[in-house]
Amino acid sequence: MSAAISVKRSSAWVLAVVLAVAARTASASPEEAKQWLERMSESLATRNYIGLFTHSTPTQSESMRIVHRVEDGHSLERLVSLDGSGREIIRTREEVHAYLPDRRVVLVEPRSDDGSLLKALPTPGAKLDTFYDLEVRKGSKLLGRDVQVVDIRPRDRYRYGYRIWLDEKTAMPLRSIVANGAGVPVEQISFTSLELQKKIPDKDVEPSVDATGFQWIRTGRKLGPPPQPMANANGWRPLRLPPGFRLVASRFQLLPGSPVPAQHLIFSDGMAAISVFIEPGHASGPAPPESSSMGSANAYSTSIQGHVITAVGEVPADTIREVAISVAPVDAPGAPSASGAPDR
Amino acid sequence: MTDQIREQVSALLDGELPRDEIGLLVRRMERDPDLRGSFGRYSLIGETLRAPGGRTAHPSFAARVSAAIDAPGEAAAAQDVPAIAASHAFWKRPAFATAVAASFALLAVILVRPFASEDAAIVVANTAATLTVSPLAGAISPTPAQSQRLAGYLVAHSQFSSPMARRSVWSGLLAADPGLQRASYEIQEAP
Numbered sequence: 089m090s091a092a093i094s095v096k097r098s099s100a101w102v103l104a105v106v107l108a109v110a111a112r113t114a115s116a117s118p119e120e121a122k123q124w125l126e127r128m129s130e131s132l133a134t135r136n137y138i139g140l141f142t143h144s145t146p147t148q149s150e151s152m153r154i155v156h157r158v159e160d161g162h163s164l165e166r167l168v169s170l171d172g173s174g175r176e177i178i179r180t181r182e183e184v185h186a187y188l189p190d191r192r193v194v195l196v197e198p199r200s201d202d203g204s205l206l207k208a209l210p211t212p213g214a215k216l217d218t219f220y221d222l223e224v225r226k227g228s229k230l231l232g233r234d235v236q237v238v239d240i241r242p243r244d245r246y247r248y249g250y251r252i253w254l255d256e257k258t259a260m261p262l263r264s265i266v267a268n269g270a271g272v273p274v275e276q277i278s279f280t281s282l283e284l285q286k287k288i289p290d291k292d293v294e295p296s297v298d299a300t301g302f303q304w305i306r307t308g309r310k311l312g313p314p315p316q317p318m319a320n321a322n323g324w325r326p327l328r329l330p331p332g333f334r335l336v337a338s339r340f341q342l343l344p345g346s347p348v349p350a351q352h353l354i355f356s357d358g359m360a361a362i363s364v365f366i367e368p369g370h371a372s373g374p375a376p377p378e379s380s381s382m383g384s385a386n387a388y389s390t391s392i393q394g395h396v397i398t399a400v401g402e403v404p405a406d407t408i409r410e411v412a413i414s415v416a417p418v419d420a421p422g423a424p425s426a427s428g429a430p431d432r
Numbered sequence: 433m434t435d436q437i438r439e440q441v442s443a444l445l446d447g448e449l450p451r452d453e454i455g456l457l458v459r460r461m462e463r464d465p466d467l468r469g470s471f472g473r474y475s476l477i478g479e480t481l482r483a484p485g486g487r488t489a490h491p492s493f494a495a496r497v498s499a500a501i502d503a504p505g506e507a508a509a510a511q512d513v514p515a516i517a518a519s520h521a522f523w524k525r526p527a528f529a530t531a532v533a534a535s536f537a538l539l540a541v542i543l544v545r546p547f548a549s550e551d552a553a554i555v556v557a558n559t560a561a562t563l564t565v566s567p568l569a570g571a572i573s574p575t576p577a578q579s580q581r582l583a584g585y586l587v588a589h590s591q592f593s594s595p596m597a598r599r600s601v602w603s604g605l606l607a608a609d610p611g612l613q614r615a616s617y618e619i620q621e622a623p
Contacts, residue, residue: 132595140444140458143603150607151471153458154599167599169606170458172465177587177602186587186605191576197587252596261596275600280445281454292455305580337592344584354592361597363589380582382604384597387585400589402597 121222121238127259128252134158137260138292139282140170145275145383157288164293178295187297194299195344196306216358219243219332227253230262231282240359245269246330246407247360248384258284266384268404275383305344324351324366324395328414330407332357343367355411362401362411369394379405388412433466441471 138155151170156163165179174189179199186195216222220240227237234256241249249271253263260282266275333355340349343365350367369391377390386405389398390412399412440457443449449457461467583605590601 129595138454140454143600143607145604145607148607150603151461151468152603152606167602167606170461170468170471171607172468173606175606177606184587184591186583188583191580193580195580195583195587197584197591199591264596266600275604277600277603281449283454305584341588343588344580352588354589356592359594361589361593363585363592365585365588378578382582382586383600383607385586385589385601385604387582398585400585402593402600 117224118217118222121224121240122216124224124236124238124254124259125216125222125240125252128254128261131259132156132261133163135258135260136285136288137282138285138288139279141277141279143275143277143383146273151280155288155292157293166293166295168296174297176295176297178293185295187295187299187302189297189299189302192302194302194304196304197341215332216240219247219357220249220359230255231279233257233262235262242269244330245404247357247403248274250359255282260284266402306342323417324415325353325418326355326364326399326411326414327416327418328410329355329362330357330403330411333362336361360402362399362403362408364411364415365396365398365400366415367396367398369396379409381405393417433464433470437467438470441467444471 136157138153140151140153143150143152153166153168153170155166158164159181162181163179164181166176167178168176174187176187178185178187182199184195184197184199186197188195220242223239223241225237225239227235229235230253235253236256238252238254239250240252248269249267251265251267252261254260255262261277261279262282263278264276265273267273334357335353336356337352337354339352341352343350346367348368350365353364353366355362355364375389375391375396377388379386379388381387384402385400386403386408387398387400388405388409389396391397392413392415397412397415399408399415401408401411437457437460440449440453444454444457461471586601586605590598593601
C-alpha cells in the first residue's frame with residue numbers, strides 16, 4: 089500500500105516537473121523571440137554592411153543595394169534601386185536625401201533621430217507580446233548561414249504579421265515577410281548577398297546621381313512656433329487608434345507643394361509606426377479621399393473640417409483609413425464622433 | 433551578356449562571389465539594364481524555387497527540360513544555350529542551373545509568385561473583425577505633384593520607423609510610383 093502511494097507520489101512529482109519545464113519552455117519562447125528582435129535592432133543600427141536584396145510585392149519585384157556605415161556613433165545609409173530609374177536614398181548625419189532622377193527632384197529632410205526624438209524610434213518594447221504572439225525556432229540555412237526564424241503574429245486585424253529569418257551569429261535579418269490579417273504576404277525582402285565589413289569607403293555612401301539642375305525640395309525644415317493657420321493644431325488627434333499605439337512624437341514641418349507647415353503626429357505600438365499629417369485645406373476646396381499602397385506601407389488622405397488629413401504607416405489599409413477619418417480638433421465644439429466625418 | 437558575367441551573377445546569388453568583384457558587378461549592373469533584368473529574374477526564380485510549399489512543375493518536367501537542352505538541334509537553335517553549355521564549370525553552379533531550368537519552367541507553366549503558400553501561415557492570432565471596408569474605385573496613375581507629396585509623406589514617416597520598416601518604406605518609394613485610389617468606401621459592421 090505504502091509502496092503504491094510512494095509510486096503515485098513519485099509519478100506526481102515527475103508530472104509536476106515535466107509540466108513546470110513545459111510551461112517554462114513555452115513561456116520562454118516569446119522572451120527569447122523578443123531578445124532576438126532586440127539583437128536584430130542593435131545589429132541593424134551598429135554594424136557596417138553592404139547587401140543586395142530583392143524587394144517583392146504581389147505585383148512586382150525590384151533589386152536594391154543597401155550600404156550601412158556607422159561613424160562616430162552615427163549611422164549613414166544608402167539605398168539604391170537597381171531597376172534603372174537611378175532612384176536612391178541617402179541618409180547622412182544631418183539629412184535624408186531622396187534622389188528621384190525621373191522627376192528631376194531631390195527631397196531633403198533633416199534627420200530626426202537627435203535628442204528626444206531618438207526615443208520615438210519603434211523598438212520591440214516590453215509590451216510587444218501584448219499585441220503580438222511571438223515565437224522563435226531554428227530555420228533552414230540561408231546564404232550559407234544558420235538562421236533563427238522569428239514569427240510575430242498580430243492578435244487583431246489592425247496590424248501586420250511578420251516572419252523574420254535572422255543570422256544566428258549576427259542577428260542580421262536575411263529575409264523578412266510581412267503578411268496581412270488574412271495571412272497573405274504583402275511584402276518580402278530577401279537578401280541575395282550580405283557582407284559585414286569593418287570599414288566602408290566614402291564612395292559607397294555617396295550618391296551616384298548627378299543632381300545638377302534638379303529641384304531640391306526641403307520637406308522637413310525645422311520650424312519655430314506654428315503660424316496662425318495651424319494655431320489650434322495641437323488639439324488635433326485621431327479619436328480612434330488600434331490598441332497599443334501611443335503618441336511618441338509630434339512636430340511641425342513643411343511638405344512638398346505646401347507653403348504652410350503641417351502638424352506631424354507619430355504613433356507606434358513598438359513594431360509598426362503610423363504618421364498622421366494635418367495641413368490647412370487647399371483653396372480649391374476639399375480633395376476627394378485617396379488611398380495608396382507601397383508594399384507594406386499604406387497611405388490615406390481625406391478632408392476634415394477644412395484640413396487635409398493624411399495617415400501613413402506600415403499597417404493594413406483599413407487601419408490607416410480608420411485612423412485618418414477619425415482625426416478631429418479635440419477641443420473644438422462639434423468634433424466628429426469616433427467614426428469620423430470626412431468632408432464630402 | 434557574356435558567360436563570365438553570367439557566372440559572376442550566379443556566384444553572387446550563391447554567395448560565392450569575392451567581395452572585390454561584388455562592387456564591380458553592381459556598378460556594371462547600374463549601367464547595364466539587361467544585366468539588371470537578368471539578375472532580377474534569376475534571384476526571383478531562385479527565390480520561388482527555394483520557397484517551401486510553392487507550386488512546382490511535374491517531376492518529369494525537369495527531365496524534359498534537360499533533354500531539350502541536351503538535344504543538339506535545339507541547342508543550336510537557341511542563341512544563348514550553346515555558349516552556356518560550353519562552360520561546364522558554370523553549369524555546376526546550383527543557382528544558375530536552377531535559374532535556367534526555371535526559366536523554361538516559367539515559359540511553360542507557372543509560377544512567378546514571389547510568395548510561397550507556407551509563408552501564408554503568418555495569420556492573426558485572434559481573427560475577430562470589427563469592421564470591413566470595401567474600396568469601390570480603381571487605381572489611377574498619380575500626377576507628378578501627387579507623387580511628390582506621397583514621397584514627402586513617406587520620407588517624413590520613415591524617420592520614425594524601425595530600421596527594418598524604414599528599409600521597407602524606402603524600397604517601396606524607390607520601386608515605383610504608388611498607384612492612387614480615389615476612395616469611395618462602404619463600411620459594414622462585421623457580424
